[in-house]
Amino acid sequence: MIRKAFEIMIKDYITVDAFWGMKRIRDIAEKTDTDYFPVTDNGKTVGVLTRNDLIKSHPNRIALDAMSGSYGCIEADQPVWKAKEFFEAGDTDILFVTQDNKAIGVITKKIIEAEICKHVDILTGLYRSDYVIYKAHKLLEQGSEISITFFDINNFGYIDKEFGHAVGDNILKEIAQILKSFAPAGTFLCRYGGDEFALVTDKCAEACEAMVQDILSRIRQYEFCEGISISVSAGIAGGRRRNPRKGNMYKTIISLINLASLASTKAKKEKDNLVLGYSGMIDEIAI
Amino acid sequence: MSKNVDSTKKAEITMRMSEFEMPPMQDALIVGKRAPIGPEAARRMVDILSPDQYEIIKVDHPAIEAIVVRKALFNMLPQEKLVGLLLEEGGKVANESTIVKTQVNIVLQVSKSIDL
Numbered sequence: 001m002i003r004k005a006f007e008i009m010i011k012d013y014i015t016v017d018a019f020w021g022m023k024r025i026r027d028i029a030e031k032t033d034t035d036y037f038p039v040t041d042n043g044k045t046v047g048v049l050t051r052n053d054l055i056k057s058h059p060n061r062i063a064l065d066a067m068s069g070s071y072g073c074i075e076a077d078q079p080v081w082k083a084k085e086f087f088e089a090g091d092t093d094i095l096f097v098t099q100d101n102k103a104i105g106v107i108t109k110k111i112i113e114a115e116i117c118k119h120v121d122i123l124t125g126l127y128r129s130d131y132v133i134y135k136a137h138k139l140l141e142q143g144s145e146i147s148i149t150f151f152d153i154n155n156f157g158y159i160d161k162e163f164g165h166a167v168g169d170n171i172l173k174e175i176a177q178i179l180k181s182f183a184p185a186g187t188f189l190c191r192y193g194g195d196e197f198a199l200v201t202d203k204c205a206e207a208c209e210a211m212v213q214d215i216l217s218r219i220r221q222y223e224f225c226e227g228i229s230i231s232v233s234a235g236i237a238g239g240r241r242r243n244p245r246k247g248n249m250y251k252t253i254i255s256l257i258n259l260a261s262l263a264s265t266k267a268k269k270e271k272d273n274l275v276l277g278y279s280g281m282i283d284e285i286a287i
Numbered sequence: 288m289s290k291n292v293d294s295t296k297k298a299e300i301t302m303r304m305s306e307f308e309m310p311p312m313q314d315a316l317i318v319g320k321r322a323p324i325g326p327e328a329a330r331r332m333v334d335i336l337s338p339d340q341y342e343i344i345k346v347d348h349p350a351i352e353a354i355v356v357r358k359a360l361f362n363m364l365p366q367e368k369l370v371g372l373l374l375e376e377g378g379k380v381a382n383e384s385t386i387v388k389t390q391v392n393i394v395l396q397v398s399k400s401i402d403l
Contacts, residue, residue: 066325
C-alpha cells in the first residue's frame, strides 16, 4: 500500500515564537539538530525559520525578522508522493500535515527524501510499483484516459541460469535504460518486479500500441552484454472512467495492472510479442 | 613595617535630560539586511508607541532590506518617489549592518493664478 503523509511525519516538532531572538533559537537548534522551525505569532503559523536563517541573521534579530522559509499544507491521508510533488514544486521548506484543519505533524525535505529512497530500485534506479500506482491514480482523478503497459523479459529465468545472475542483473539495467530513454515524456515508468516493468501513460490503450511496438523493436535491435539476444513481451490495458468520483480507484488500477500482466504473458506466444489486453470503460473491471 | 594608606572612592554623576522623542524613530528607518533589528521588530516597537503610523516597505537592494516609513508622508509624496529618494540617498550612507534614522521634511510649493 502507498504510504500516507501521517505515517512519515514528525509529531513532536519544535515551534518558535515570532519574538524569540536568534540566540535563543540557535541554542535550541544546537541541542536538537533541527533544521526548520515553524514560527508562530499568537498561536498562528506565520513562517519558517531555516538553519541558513540562523547562520546569517544578527543574533539580536527576532524570528519574525529572520525567517525566510516557506511552508505548505498536506492532508494526513495524502500519499507521500504528493508530499514529494510539493517539495519538487520548489517553494516549500516544510509541510504541515493537517487533519480537520489542524496541524498534527510536519514533513521536511530530508524526511521525504529518505522515504522516497525506499521506493527506488537500487539495481535499475527506477521507482518501484508504488510510484506508477500513484501516478495512475492521479490521472484517473483528473478524469484522464490511462493505459498501463507491462513489459516482461522473455526467458529471463533461462538467462539467469545459463549466464549467471550478474549477467542477468546487467541485462535488467540495460532494459531499464532503454525503457527510460524511449518512454515518451509525460509517462511514468517503474520496475514492477523481478524482470517486469510497468509504464503508465495518459493515452488510451490503442494509442499506446505504436509507442510500445517501437520500444520492443529497439530492445530487439540492442546489443546486450555477452551478445545475448533479448526480447521482451508487452501487454497493454487501459481505458477511461465513466464516473470519475465513484468507487475505489486503487482497485481499478490494480485490476488494470493485472490485465496488462496477463496480456504480457499471452504476448510471449505472439509473433510481435504484443497483446492489447483490455481497452474500454474501466469502471467495472475491479476484481 | 606597616604603613597606613588612606583611600577614598567618589562617583561623579552627570545627567543629560531631553524630552523623549515621540515616536523615537522620526520619519523613516533604513534597515540593513544584517542589521541587529529587523524591519518587523522596528515596526512593532513603534506600533506600540504610535499605533498604525508606520509602514514597512521591503526593497530590492544589495544592502538594504526594508524601509520603515511614517505613513503620513505618503499624503504629500507618492510612495515610489519617496522610496526611490530614500534608497538613492540612504544607500550612500547605509550598509548591510546599519539602521539609519532619517528625518524627511517635505515642503510643497504651490503657486496659482486665478482670473479676477
